Structures are given as structure tokens and as C-alpha cells.
Amino acid sequence: MKKIGSQTIQLENKVYILSSASIVGPKESEGPLAKHFDLCLDDEFWGEKTWEKAESKIIKECVNMVVAKSGLASQDIDLCFAGDLLNQCISSCFGLRSLNIPFIGVFGACSTFIEAISLGSVFIAGNAAKNVVCATSSHFCSAEKQFRYPLELGNQRPPTAQWTVTGSGSVVLSTSCDNSPYVTYVTPGKIVDMGIKDANNMGAAMAMSAVDTIITHFKDTGRTPDFYDLILTGDLGYIGKEIVIENCKKEGYDLSNNYNDCGVLIFDKDKQDTHSGGSGCACIATVFSGYIYKLLKEKEIKKVLLVATGALTNATTSAQGESIPGIAHAISVEFE
């Protein structure tokens, strides 16, 4: 491994994505990507008594599924990197407590999935581990309850609001090659605070952190947008996506041809009343694990830049008048 440019890590040793798995909730199951997910749930509780317990079950089953798909025995997995949006990352901690694999808790808000893969990739490329599992989850109901208002209140959502994805995505990373896509570069991001205070406009709060990480990635690697078949942000939604295109263009990077956002892809805005699009830790996690990974495996696309963004905020900081800082972590996934 080596650091190149200002903040990118070139892995050198290939880190293969051996398998991926995805589980989504009922709303995502009615969206345009439904057929790509491994399991579509038809209710938000999945037999549990609370949303939090349901979210724990979703990430637990998603991790069991990805390990089974990898063909590895669970004792061959050296480490698990996971996190989520709930206070003290309880859906990961409780969902994965019976996993019996050393556990590294990660918090990057909605950037957690790519942060987890970044850490896992560095561990593997540096020979600290042979196989790791990375996972994250989010749940519309547990997130609304925690960050905004009780769902029972039936609050009207402004047009800038996004819809937290219910689901979990997971991958197994490995040193050993099984004809699989691999991670080549990791660009960890800086915290960027644009002073936005509207908890119903997360796309705008996070967009400039994505711009910062994307441009840094290009400068560090010497690549340009057209190197990639697809550049994909995590959950900026329609509003954040426009901000990214506009601000990258100002800096001389034209993303208009091959850039999209998972929050735009996962729901049908007109039919599903999801306003600015999907959000949550599970947004890029399910879209990558369910959809993009298959496109790579089938060589429909060969080079993807994944950029997950997180809004670093909670109910207390909002009440105390704080702004919402953003962060974005990027990885390159390739398959020649």
C-alpha cells in the first residue's frame, strides 16, 4: 500500500469483493431496483416487536447471507466492520453480537458502508486480515423516530426531505481471487461544514463533502471523470446530486455523463412520494450490494467510483442550533 497525493490510499494488493447481500423493506420492494435485492420484506417489523429490533434482525440476516454466499466458513472471517445510524450503533451491535467474529464498530452516518469497506480493504491489503465482512443498515421508522418526529404524528414532509432506506447491505472482502471485482483505491474524506441547519435537507448539507472527496480523488489519482463507467454517490438525492454536478463543473470536472446517486435510483420519485430521494446508511449499501455489484460481475460496467456521504448530526445538536457537517468517503471498484 501507499498514500498518493493528498489523501488517497493505493491498495496495490488486490482486495476482492467476494460476495454481496442485500435485504430491503416494503417501500424499497416497490421501487425500480426491487428485482435486484436478495430479500424483499413485506412489513417493517419482520416479526419483531420494535423497529430497532427489526433493524437488528435485518443486518444480522444480511451478514449471515453474505457469509453463506462467499463460500467461506464463518470462522474464516477475521473481522467484521459495521455501523449504523441509531444511537450507539445499536442495530449493528445487537444484530451482530452472536456473530462470534471480532467486531470493529464504525460511525460515519450514511458514509458508514464505504468507510467500513475502506477500513476492511486496508486491513486486507496490509495483511492484517484475509477475509472481512462489512455491513450497515438503516430503517425508515427507527430513523424518523430518532432524528425527526414520531411517525404517529403524521408530519408533512417538505420537498427537500429524503426517505431513509429500510434495509441492509453487506460484502465479504478477501485476499483470494474468485473472479470478483476488487477495490483499488480508498479516498477517506474530510469533514465539510457548509453551515446548513435544515434537518430536512440532508442532500444539501452533504453535497459539498462529496464534491471535496471526488475532486481530491481525481487529483490524487490523476484520473478524470471519464475513466469511470459510473460515479455513484450514496444518498444525496435529487437536490444534492444537482449541487455535486454544478460544483464539480465549476472546478473543471464534468460529471454529467456518468454520475448518479443511489438515493435517486432506489425510489420512483413520482409514484412513491419520496420527494428528494432515498437516504440512510442502507441506501448505497443495498444499491451497491444488490444492483451495482451484479453489473460489475456481469461486466456491464468495469470501473465504479463509490462515494458515500454522511450527515454528522443528531437531535441534540439540531436543538442547540448547530449546523450539519458532512463527510464523504470514496473507493474505486474495478473488474477488468
Added chain:
Amino acid sequence: MKKIGSQTIQLENKVYILSSASIVGPKESEGPLAKHFDLCLDDEFWGEKTWEKAESKIIKECVNMVVAKSGLASQDIDLCFAGDLLNQCISSCFGLRSLNIPFIGVFGACSTFIEAISLGSVFIAGNAAKNVVCATSSHFCSAEKQFRYPLELGNQRPPTAQWTVTGSGSVVLSTSCDNSPYVTYVTPGKIVDMGIKDANNMGAAMAMSAVDTIITHFKDTGRTPDFYDLILTGDLGYIGKEIVIENCKKEGYDLSNNYNDCGVLIFDKDKQDTHSGGSGCACIATVFSGYIYKLLKEKEIKKVLLVATGALTNATTSAQGESIPGIAHAISVEFE
């Protein structure tokens, strides 16, 4: 690097702890280790309007201090690994948002400090970074408010209760040698759930995760307790410490000569009314950064096993009748 035994990483490339810094609150400033801390605050707000903002300021200033002490320019720090106990790790995210260093958010409850150093060490040993800063914080008032009861209620604390340390500890890890102690092994821990549900008995909830990680570390490395001058857990307090000694003994590991706990060391139980001892992310962070690091530098001790434990819980899981799973991560720090 290489993995040895079931879950330990041998770093091979030395990872030096170039500098450490510590800031503590008023209660810690009256405790037996007060003279070792870099800065002792005389009020809990430090000029801020809320406890959360005070905690953010504490970690921010602690990171500024450790970077200054390292002699490195801030642009020479490749990454920051940080986290804390507050929902969505806001004291780290807000405190460090102006740092302008790529940021990796970590959540391991009170195990966060050693988890952060573990990750930073692997990044450095694998050549993914040259210099990193690792930090964590906790605050008695923000923690009580969030996890238990409003302080204004004046609730009586049971004898098993621990006192969350107000403060922050930080280290700079580096490839380059400056006559400093270095990290040699990392043993990341598994989640261990003993079914304990009492949020006022965290020591008991976490102790068996420490036992699991300590014994695994010995088995993986072939070392025995007497190899170390000091074995130090994070914040098990008096009750958890006894559980560790007893259960390690059952497995044939006698810790009675050289084992202690930072929660026992940081307060004077009799004079300070702290019941079972200190706790919180900042407990091992301040005791290591303020006290143990100096003992190593001065070669009063040469080999330390640091084992930080975390209780993976929140107010919602307690209300939903869940138990409190624990986790413990360990590192060896040596200086010959």
C-alpha cells in the same frame, strides 16, 4: 503485518506513539492522577453554553495539543481516528470538523480509544499512512443526561455505579522513531453478552469481554501475564476488576500481581464518592495519555497490555428490556 493465532495482529513494522495529550474535568483534577494531566479544567462548561459543546471543545483542544506536542505540522497528519459516547459521536464530529484532516469515525463505546489506536496502527504498519491522530472524549454531565437521568433530578447512585470521566485523551502514531514507545500487537475483541441488564453496573456487563480478549491475546501471542509490567483495563471499576481477576484465574492466568483498571486509578473512591470507579471513553484515554505514557517514556515500565472495554447499549435498548453486550479491544505497547 500478519495475523497470529485466532484474532491477534502482529504489526512487525513498529508503530511509534510520538506524543500524547490529556485534558480532564474538575472531578478528575481532584483525583490521585491530577498532576499527570496536561490540562485540568475547573468547570464543566469551559465557557460553553452546553455540556455537549464543552465536550467538543475538550476533544478539539486535546487534539490540537497532541499535534503540537508531536512536532509535526497538521498537514503531515494523514488521518484522524476518533469517536465518543454521544449519539452519532457528535463531540468528535463537531469538535474535529475544522481539523482539515481526513476523518474516520469509530464507535466502540468505552473501548473507542484502543479501537482507534488499533485501526491507526494497522494503517501505519501497512503503509497506508505515515502519521495519524487518535482521540476520544467523554463528559460526566452529557453522558448522565443521555444514558440515565437528568442531573437536575439528583438521583441517588447505587454502589455499583461508575462515574463517567470528563476529559479527552489523544495520541499521535507515526512510522518515524523519536525515542518513543511503540505498539506491537493488536487484539480486536468479539462482542460478549452475559445477559446483564443493569445500566448502573457497567463493570459487570463488560468484564467478561475483557477476560475473553485478554486470554485470547495470551493464547495468540504465547505470552503469559508476567510478560507485562502492567495489564490495564479501561473502565471496569472495582466490581469489574474483581470479575476479571477471578475469571482469568479460573482459566489459569494469574493477574493478581500486575493488573489494574483505569477506573480504579483515576478517582479516590473514599474521598470522591465515585462508588465503583471511573468509566467513559476518556477513562483509559486520559489515564494512558496522561500517566502511563509518561511511565513508558521514563522507562519505569516497559511493557503494557492495554485493554479497553465498551458497553454496547443505549437508552432505547434498556427501555426495550435488552441486555448490555460488552466488547474489549487490546493493544501491546512496549519500549525497550
